[in-house]
Amino acid sequence: MLDPVSERPRPPSAGRAVFLNDTTLRDGEQAPGVAFSRKEKLALAEALVAAGVPEIEAGTPAMGDEEIETLRSIASLKLPARIAAWCRMSENDLMAAVTAGLSAVNLSIPASDTQLAGKLGRDRAWALETVERVVGLARSLGLSVAVGCEDASRADPDFLCRLARAAQKAGAFRLRLADTLGVLDPFSTHALVRRVAVASDLELEFHAHDDLGLATANTLAAVMGGARHASVTVTGLGERAGNAPLEEVAIALRQTARLECGIDPGALRALALQVSAAAGRALPRAKAIVGEDVFTHESGIHVSGLLKDRSTYEALSPQVLGRDHLVVIGKHSGLAAIQMALADQGVQVDAERGRAVLERVRAFATRTKGVVPPAILREFYEDAFREAALRRRPARPVGA
Template identity: 35%
Template sequence: MKQLNVEICDVTLRDGEQTPGVSFTCQEKVNIARKLDEIGVEVIEAGFPNISEQERACVKTVKGLGLDARICCLARAVREDVDAAIDCDVDLVSIFFATSDLHIRIKYKKSREEMLEQALGMVDYAVDHGLNVRFSAEEGSRTDTEFLKEMFRQGAERKAAYSSFADTVGCMTPLEIFNIVTELKAGLKNPLCVHCHNDMGFASANTFTAAQAGAFQLHTTVNGIGERAGNASLEEVLVALRMKNGIERYDLTKLQEISKMVEEYSGIKVAKTKAVVGEHAFAHESGIHIAAILEDPATYEYFMPEMVGGERHFVLGKHTGRKALAHVVSTLGCELSPAESDWVLEQIKERSAGKCSITPEMLLNLIKRSKECA
């Protein structure tokens, strides 16, 4: 396995909360932060303290928890935002500005050079006040690469602890992000961070690929929540790092728990087929699959559900076979003769074809009726 030097910065409390309609209470943020810390996440982005007094107070609360994780916050390249970060006494402040020509023209109406000079001034200001700085390029993926290199070079000279590249609109593919990270890393004097959005469904893949190319700090959110289509998924990135790079320091058994917590607090339902934490992530219906899994789960599960705090489920339906039925029936403390089994299986397939879910109660009723009908 390839050896990687990476850390996770989870941004659920900030970018995740920017999901339309989502707002966490301070206590909910505290609960999520504690669970992220238990998992072993190295950096937690607690919020954007200058947006409100309540947000600032919550960032301070998270910072005061005494977690092992370092606490980060977001700041635009303006004095009042950096002052808010200083007031919160965070371990790391992410000072950002939008670097693409499109954003500079539309949002700032200044030149590249003017915006860079303004941002570097805020890097100096934060460093002078004892803060570690992550110098962040919003819209990095649509920014001239030479400008990015110059920005990061000057940021490192001003003692920025990190350089950060954001695929803000999720427009990159894994091959594209591998190439840009490789190019940026070549002349970089500090660690590179990547922040990927999911507009084309590549956020987790891009984040993992960026790590293979040498990115150090990987940004994630629980359940992949975030603006528009969301961010890179914490659970997907951590499992990929475990399975493909042997990184075992994170406690993955808590992933189901934190997923359910964020689902409840955010009101954003997790898709049943969501990787790692979805209800069907370890659910099997096909008779061929279940028969093999009963012999050896590795036949149809690349990683075991126990690794991520999950459970395996066998679902009865139109694809169910005799071995699967016998196993499920035995878990209910029942036993069927071959004729009874055939009758129950026929009933299951008939009902499933009509889009009827086979609940445990329904199965018990069918088992009872089979004794009369078979």
């Protein structure tokens, strides 16, 4: 919501400032080749809520009986979160959601002329009438209704404002602006969200796609523009290049904007690993926030600085995420790291021998394209120790 005088986002209320709507079970499952079983969806729903997610977009009831039964099973868990179904803006999809026993729906309709005409052969007048009719029906059935504007990023902003007013009049509580094709940048995202926020009293949600690698940045820009709901998936799992990653949005909001969304940072890596396992997709080692290597250091300059003062190379404390820094030995290690790693094995090494070990480390790392295991590092030290001892041994007299 925007302040009507300043047209800036109003200060967040106490507690949760931004609400994350996780759509891993819906949009995440639309990633190529991903198919969650019912058991996996139930476990993931429980894990999402345990991590602090307040709303889950759990599936698409129009897919058929199997999906409806899965949604019904999730609803039966009675989790302390809003469980919603994604539906097209149609009576048939709406009634499928009712059959699934859910109390909330996201009703989606194309907002751009390109999609209205090209996909449905319809126009703006039809869209406005359909929103009023289907949202009104959903409200009469006792459902909480969010309206999704598909392809909002390519829609006429004035028409988006008209859709927002129609949705609000029919009883919707929220409007989703979807960057369906991932065409926005942070500046255009901020401008679009702010434009609609000024024209409507509806709560706004932003749904980003990562085709240009900007999903997280665009989501933060949307929040700065007035959105108080963000659509995310764990690890960014989703169609094409994926969606805005839950873990990135949650931590970036906290670090850069000092906004809380109620997510437990310590639960994020385990949650990411659980989703990756269910999706059959390995978690990239360098994945922001949750990757194995994001607090791992090899560079000699970085390690030396961290050993003296963590603030030199630490902006995000790994302890916040229940993790810690890890120093590995490799081609770019320096003397300080070699001495520390050997000290961890109970060995004190002087600078001369440390540099001899370092030469072996760099040759090994270049040859193997990997880091040096502790046991190999110890062998390098022992080799250097023996060589130094041989150099100190006096030469035997000739003829002795």
